[in-house]
Amino acid sequence: MRRLLKMPLPSVIGLMLVLGPMTAATSASQADVSVTPPGCTSITDSITLFAERISATRIGYGLSPDKPTIPGPTIQMYEGDCVAVTLVNDTDQLVSLHPHGVDYTVLSDGTGINNGCVPPGRSKTYVWGSHPPQKRPDGTIEPGSAGYWHYHDHCMGTPHGTGGIDAGLFGALIIRRQGDLLPDLPTFVVYMGPGETINLRKAPHTPVFVANEGERVEFEVIAHGDDFHTFHLHGHRWVNDRTGYATSIDDPTPVIDTRTVGPAESFGFQIIAGEGVGPGAWMYHCHVQSHADAGMVGILLVRRPDGTLTDQEKRAMYRWRHMHPTPMSMPGGHG
Ligand SMILES: [Cu+2]
Numbered sequence: 001m002r003r004l005l006k007m008p009l010p011s012v013i014g015l016m017l018v019l020g021p022m023t024a025a026t027s028a029s030q031a032d033v034s035v036t037p038p039g040c041t042s043i044t045d046s047i048t049l050f051a052e053r054i055s056a057t058r059i060g061y062g063l064s065p066d067k068p069t070i071p072g073p074t075i076q077m078y079e080g081d082c083v084a085v086t087l088v089n090d091t092d093q094l095v096s097l098h099p100h101g102v103d104y105t106v107l108s109d110g111t112g113i114n115n116g117c118v119p120p121g122r123s124k125t126y127v128w129g130s131h132p133p134q135k136r137p138d139g140t141i142e143p144g145s146a147g148y149w150h151y152h153d154h155c156m157g158t159p160h161g162t163g164g165i166d167a168g169l170f171g172a173l174i175i176r177r178q179g180d181l182l183p184d185l186p187t188f189v190v191y192m193g194p195g196e197t198i199n200l201r202k203a204p205h206t207p208v209f210v211a212n213e214g215e216r217v218e219f220e221v222i223a224h225g226d227d228f229h230t231f232h233l234h235g236h237r238w239v240n241d242r243t244g245y246a247t248s249i250d251d252p253t254p255v256i257d258t259r260t261v262g263p264a265e266s267f268g269f270q271i272i273a274g275e276g277v278g279p280g281a282w283m284y285h286c287h288v289q290s291h292a293d294a295g296m297v298g299i300l301l302v303r304r305p306d307g308t309l310t311d312q313e314k315r316a317m318y319r320w321r322h323m324h325p326t327p328m329s330m331p332g333g334h335g
Contacts, residue, residue, distance in 0.1 A: 041082075045083045051090060051091050078178060082129045085097060089121065189220050192231065194226065196296045207298050223262060229291060229296070234282040239269070279309075284300055299320060
């Protein structure tokens with residue numbers, strides 16, 4: 001918790017919620033398996049997520065019952081953290097939390113086959129561990145947990161949570177390594193989803209991420225559904241590795257401005273807003289042309305360093321709001 005609080009991110013505020021009952025995930029028939037992964041010597045943080053209905057077709061996770069969001073709250077850990085995550089199900093559906101990237105036993109798998117679904121009106125505590133890179137006894141290396149991961153439902157609609165994911169039950173899970181650079185702003189989460197949507201919306205109702213020139217900003221891109229997408233950001237480039245930024249002057253990692261994501265894949269990167277290009281309304285979009293044309297487009301709005309907009313930006317934002325004739329979010333109406 002101490003380390004998490006050093007981050008300048010509002011999304012971690014809710015991490016200070018009360019530790020839920022650890023017995024929730026353990027039943028007599030499963031007592032031979034611990035809910036705590038072997039690498040977790042103690043619970044370092046605890047959070048509570050609430051699954052809440054937003055509309056007839058939308059359900060989101062929130063850090064409090066009145067604040068469900070799509071995507072859900074960005075959860076951040078450092079390698080070595082061991083987090084107890086309690087899911088409170090306030091919906092009328094069977095839902096769960098299934099994480100990518102962390103260490104967990106089958107009791108925290110969040111799947112039906114491992115009795116990990118939460119019935120309506122009930123709650124369950126999952127435990128997510130993590131670890132730094134380490135040497136195995138045979139001298140080989142076990143990679144660390146750090147990465148731009150995500151979590152999602154695995155129970156609603158089908159045994160794979162297809163209905164829950166389509167409704168909005170997903171979010172970013174960032175595991176950092178000690179010493180990683182931190183962004184100046186909350187992470188911009190871009191979810192490339194079904195029906196050619198970003199965060200289940202179509203342009204111009206997709207996110208406009210706002211930063212001032214010179215600020216270090218962080219993106220995480222996550223995909224779900226049946227399609228592959230090519231995330232592209234205008235005017236900025238990043239390094240194609242775990243952190244998305246270069247760590248030495250002769251870093252040989254390729255520099256890119258477009259990256260493909262398939263279902264359940266995710267990646268992240270950090271850039272300096274407007275570096276070498278200045279303020280502007282910089283598009284980000286899927287570069288599959290038919291997806292972009294269908295509304296898979298958003299804006300990174302880089303203001304002047306003092307936070308004001310240029311006249312060019314004002315005109316660009318006006319055009320942006322009027323050039324997309326698709327006021328519907330998909331699937332299922334407005335989120
Ligand atoms: Cu696409």
